[in-house]
Every structure is written in structure tokens, then in C-alpha cells.
Amino acid sequence: MQPMEKLERCLAAVRQKTDFVPEVALVLGSGLGDYAKEVDVETVIPYAEIDGFPVSTAPGHAGRFVLGTAGGVKVAVMQGRVHYYEGYPMTDVVLPARLLGRMGAKVLFLTNAAGGANYTMAPGDLMLIRDQITCFVPSPLIGPNPDALGPRFPDMSRVYDEALAAIVRDTAARCAIPLKEGVYCQLTGPQFESPAEVRMLRMLGADAVGMSTAVEAVAARHMGQRVVGVSCISNLACGMTNAPLTSEEVNETAARVAGRFTRLVTESIRAIGASL
Helix, strand or coil, rough: HHHHHHHHHHHHHHHHHCCEEEECCECCCCCCHHHHHHHHEEEEHHHHCCCCCCCCCCCCCCCCEEEEEEEEEEEEEECCCCCCCHCCCCHHHHHHHHHHHCCCCCCCEEEEEEECCCCCCCCCCCCEEEEECCCCCCCCCCCCCCCCCCCCCCCCCCCCCHHHHHHHHHHHHHHHCCEEEEEEEECCCCCCHEEEEEEHHHHHHCEEECEEEEEEEEHHHHHEEEEEEEEEEEEECCCCCCCCCCHHHHHHHHHHHHHHHHHHHHHHHHHHHHHH
């Protein structure tokens, strides 16, 4: 089945369950799924109930859409995403982001848990994503171009919307929430990076590294959506400390910063909604 056909099939399946039209779509990264509890829920749709939709298999990803309001704004929350390392084709990895756009979301708010590749980062930091590096993963736009979604050669000079970034930055300052800024790099995973790879990424200008997010941002920009992103720095990347990396520390760090993360996201969504 062609990606556009699958996308329309998934949209039809969602529309059989709800006519909800979100203003902001929010993707929750590893360990951050509890944010969905902040939503005044109207409808919940498990991914498994959407015909042809990829289902999350990664630990800590509930695998469902939560539709409702947060900060007084209509939101569609992805409580868990799918990753390239789970074995899905890249078109399936970005299908959820495209579906959210087809549902009507004007803004895609991406979050993730990431390893800090910059020594100025520390576990528990929140980082506003200014730009990204995607050249280590296949582009989600490879193959026939669905002209109904966007142009063959979309511009990526401003992947992350500067006005939305300013809203998140101002919100953090107003709420007295420390906020770093930097460049995010996506690798395929599922293995953590080697020390040599982390040194390379630092030379390329990456401040944080993970296994998601960047391809979703590309797909959203291809569709003309506005994108904003925040990383939760869960650990320092391999070789920057003597400790081995584990997935458990990702969830532990996310739990520790949950209060700050929740307030930043909710208040940012409130301000973004007022700006639309």
C-alpha cells in the first residue's frame, strides 16, 4: 500500500471514531507519557484500533492518541511514538505525524528523551531544539512524492518555528524553568552511541542525540506544519562519564523532571493556542 493511501485509510478510521480537530499536536517521548494525565480527555484511540497504523513496541510508550484540551487548547497527544529501530519503514515512522496534520493540527510539538552530547548539558535539563541533524537516518520523503502533502524538495532552513520557539523560551522565563537550547541529532538506534560517535557528533555541532523526532519534524515541515521541540536530557552520552548507559535512567530522569516538563508544556501550549 502506498504511503498516501495508508494515510488516508488511517484518517478515515479516526474519523469513524471522532470528528475532533486539534489545534496543537503533541508527541510524548520516552518516559514522558504521564503528561497525558494533564489532558481534559474527550476521546482516547489506541493505535491498534486504527487500521494500518504502526503500533508502539518500545518500553514506556503506551501507544494511543489522547484527544482533549490542555491549557484551554484543543490538543491531540501521541502517548508513545514508533521508531525506525522497531523495524518499521520510515514512511510508517512519520505516518502518525502526518495523520495529526491531516486531522487539522496547525502545530506539531515534539518532545523526546535525549542524551546530552555537550558538556554544558546535565541529566534533567530541558533543551529547546533550535535545529537538527538528520543525515544519519533515511529521509521520510524518499520515494514518490505525495503532491497533496507538499513539494518534492521542501525547504528546511527553518525546521523549528522561530515564533513558537520564542513562546517556549518566554514561557520558561516566566515560569522560572531553566531551559537550555541546542541542536538535536537523530541516529537509528537501538544501540546507544559509542564514545567515538559521540565525539564525532559534538564536532558536527550536536548538543543532544536520540532515536526519534527529527524525521517527524521533516515530515511535518513538508506538509507546512509549524514545529517546535523540547528534549529532556536523560543522561550524558556514552564516553562522557564512566557509567554505562541504560534505558532505566531515561525513565528515572523523566520522572524527576516531570513537574517542570508538565508546566513548561502546558503553559507553552496555552500561549501557542492564544497566538494561532
